[in-house]
Amino acid sequence: MHAPAVVTGLGVAAPNGLGVEEYWAATLDGRSGIGRISRFDPSDYPSRLAGEIDGFSAGEHLPNRLLPQTDRMTQLALVSADWSLQDAGVDPAQLPHYSAGVITASHSGGFEFGQNELKALWSKGGKYVSAYQSFAWFYAVNSGQISIRHGLRGPSSVVISDQAGGLDALAQARRQVRKGTSLVVAGAVDASICSWGWVAQLASGRLATGDDAARAYLPFDAAARGHVPGEGGALLVVEDAERARARGAAKIYGELAGHAATMDPRPGSGRAPGIERAIDGALRDAGIGPGDVDVVFADAAAIPELDRIEAAALTRTFGPRGVPVTAPKTMTGRLYSGAAPLDVAAALLSIRDGVIPPTIGSSLADPYDIDLVVGAPRPAPVRTALVLARGQGGFNSALVVRAAR
Known part of the structure; x- marks a missing residue:
């Protein structure tokens, strides 16, 4: 009989709220974070709406050395991981070596970082391309950067199954906890609202068109015509229930059952x-x-x-x-x-x-x-x-x- 794998910490970055309580209050209030794209000029594209995260400045949360080597997606993921560990009351430095890991999912990797380096390549030449391009675009980069930042050297991986990947990452975290890993930071954060990423998303044929944010994303509605993309997600701290209680976890949100x-x-x-x-x-x-x-x-x-x-x-x-x-x-x-x-x-x-x-x-x-x-x-x-x-x-x-x- 496996001990339950439980969630003890949440880290949320969403278009309608940064942090758990801000997101939850906005969600219960019905406040949307969808609007016209501001991160680039969408005028020439058939889809012009997205869920963008406003008010996020990576420099307020992360050391300066990390900023030039990370895509916006990874910056959001690093901060969400920080918040989830804080919410769980876990100091990673106090964990035994190899007892904790990171499992994330990715849909597109660091698209915006890659776009900027391609622009530098074609406009200035190869010597202007950042050495960080070798990994900042990579779909596994969030797992790697979170692991490095917190010294989480236990079983870690990345799951690629498009928009189903976030659940699959949590399921993989549950498996690792059942195998004996004491703690896993798991979930996903995605962000590819840039012109190159936008073209890739348009290729799916599933993006809503039009400019009315209130009537753009309408699941189970007669007027449904596709989805609106967004950026953000959530990272969760998943632990063995017995270990969580033994360390005096302040809260247990629930079980991945x-x-x-x-x-x-x-x-x-x-x-x-x-x-x-x-x-x-x-x-x-x-x-x-x-x-x-x-x-x-x-x-x-x-x-x-x-x-x-x-x-x-x-x-x-x-x-x-x-x-x-x-x-x-x-x-x-x-x-x-x-x-x-x-x-x-x-x-x-x-x-x-x-x-x-x-x-x-x-x-x-x-x-x-x-x-x-x-x-x-x-x-x-x-x-x-x-x-x-x-x-x-x-x-x-x-x-x-x-x-x-």
């Missing part, structure tokens, strides 16, 4: 998508049934066909309107690999405070027979939450979190 990941079949195969199998697998892994789930944090693609698939999977599992469903990412945009860990943080805060955050903007369309929480928070006792995430290319991931026992 069950996980499953699947792949969709080849298009045209006639076989069913994999999201329902991921849900079933996560519930089985947690040892619970559909009736034990108090809320679902949806993937919420805002692509009509993908919304239909997700809603159908929920309806078959829980029954028509059988469980409250929410998508607070409508206030931040989809943060790629960072989106699902942020949903996990929100789920844990829902458990803490007995409230389900709302989905803003959407008015549930008829074909989706789900109980979507819209407009305002819904007070409710929450003991168990299911978080879903899907990535382009067929990735599906489902994670069950519940109140600590």
